[in-house]
Amino acid sequence: MAAALAARGAGVKDVLLLERDRHLGGILNQCIHPGFGLHHFKEELTGPEYADRFVRRVEADPGIEVSPRSFVVRLTPDRELSYLRPGALEEVRAGAVILATGCRERTREMIPIPGSRPAGVYPAGLAQKMVNIEGWIPGREAVIVGSGDIGLIMARRMALEGVKVRAVVEIQDRSRGLARNVVQCLEDFGIPLHLRHRVSAIRGRDRVESVDVARVDADLRDVPGSAFSIPCDTVLVSVGLIPENELLEAAGGAIDPATNGPAAPAVNLTSLPGVFACGNAFKVYDLADSVTRDSELAGRLAAGYLGAGA
């Protein structure tokens, strides 16, 4: 939305905004905690409030056509797009394309965590969606793998819903999240943080019954004899985000294999002329405000490419 609005502001006449969900706003809609907007709006907003500011401006702009429930399946280097929506396969050609497709979560399969594969193991973002959007409480006793901001925020969120959060397990020797989140999400709720530990197995046939946790040394190898078990019915996995660039890759755009972001000389660029990437699709950001700032730049870059306003 920020890129679309900025492109319009820089003189682009016609913007098509394709969104696979029913609603605009993306992942912000499930981030109902505060902490958004301190830089951009100089006030503290929740995720949905932050998104809503942009939704209103997008909807009021006659030069932006919003197409919800529209899933792009194909992008070519000369910027032809095919997308599916209920009832139609559409094809369009764009002067410039901005990919603002966000990121996905790394999963237990990518670490990988051995053991069984019962119900009750969720990527933290999925659990967040269940609780915040659907009102579904996934379990009674949870262990959280990974102490990034998403893991910390979900620890607090689960605790607020009456779930017993038994532990947050972090393989590194410090939390990867903001210091304020360690205090406000764990310490204030008495949730133990096990640093330099890893979940070495998930147990349970149909539903999670426990996890094995082991201390690791500086080379991240298990310290013999250090393993212990934590009973729980839920495991939330919060071990990092990966930019989603499968469309760019299929179009032949260069991808940095280390990050899955576009391989590019400068922010928001891709190896394909006229194709830009912004937000978490370009690189994983800590703050939505920084995403907004760079996405506005992407909108202006696209406008510049089109020679708009000139």
Place this chain on the structure above:
Amino acid sequence: MTYDVAVIGAGISGAAVARELSRYRLKVLLLEKEAEPAFGVSKSNSGIIHAGTQNPPSSLKGRLCVEGNRLMREELASDLGLNFVQCGQLIVIFDPADLPELEKIKADGERLGVKEMRLVDRAWLDANEPNLGPEVKAALLVPSAGIISPYRFVYALVENAVRNGVHLRTSCPVTAVGRGADGLFALTAGGQRFAARFVVNAAGLRADEVSALAGAPTFTITPRKGEEYLLDRKREHIARHIVFPLPTKTSKGILIIKTSDGNPMIGPTAHDADDKEDLSTSDEGLAEVLAGARRMMPTVSRRDIIAYFAGLRPASGKDFIVRHEDSVPGLVNVAGIQSPGLTAAPAIAVMVAGILADRGLELKPKEDFHRLRPRPVHLFQVPLERTRALIEQDPAYGDIVCRCELVSAQEVRDAIKRGARTLDGIKFRTRAQAGRCHGGFCTTRIMKIMQEELGLAVTEVTKRGPGSELVKEERK
């Protein structure tokens, strides 16, 4: 109602037997303890339709494998709308001194009736399997081997059997097999009673227990675990054939496996286990699989792994057991169906029908046997122009639920119509949740569709049956 035949177990063996019997004018019951068919060994295997090589020429499993392979290629794939891909296999050697081993595999295969095998040299391999590592010196090419989705094979057989009148009862574990005053078998399953003239026991890992229930404790099943690791679909073209090393005494070794859905797979390990329920994977298994695969193809990387699972081969000695138990007249055991059971199942089924006929079951062909089963639509398998036509027919094909694997709401609904009752059942049928995000984005949507179609509360939606609920409580 009295059944002519009760088949216990809806894995590939039981499904194939039920479908084979459904050709005849018989009342057939198929009993399955899990919430859906294919939730036993038949869901977690390599999905290879083996050619028949790497089996002793005198073995039952070798003979049935070659025949099952032929049935797949010549009949079943097209009749049942299966996505069978005959990609062929290579058995590679790292040391030219092992050439005689390859010659022996070839000679044994020929005795079993495997056709068109030939030895290929490094130059041929460079041209036809370019990602092989430098250690590989030569290989045996076996063109009749291929790949299939194992669970969709089971679902196709079960659907077609049901279409032809077989009664399927899921969540129905057989807990007693007695004999009524009328001489019929009296089965207790899932709290219900069933009567049958014949019983076919195809209970996989539990076949020894079921046979003992019926009064024939004549064998034991020892599980042998195999861990398998799936790679990202981006590596689809890493191999053109299924690539094997020389077999060991207990297994065919660690393989590079193409799968019919695109994601290549590496594995399986083969280690005896003592717990029939233990499907856990381990750090050691991963290391073993990676080392084995990388020796054949060094570009396989740990980073490519997007999923993993373990399966248990239900072994009883070295060969299959497919026999009538004379101590319990009317009981036919289909047991010890380890690899290549997925391949052999259609031939096992024909053999079982023959055994039943020998014991007095009359096999009168049905005039209206429906041989064909329409192939379900998978958007990920069709070109965009076909997708356009589908959406015009049915708008919900344009409503994408699973972004990683391109699965529409229509396909999820269709899977439920065809019998899916659980999230795993939907995953196996449609691939929704099977991609790189593992359901992170689509799980809630699929759960809602299940609620709508099946009239469930969200707390009743399960991953794979009772006990595997996803949500403990709903707050409005």
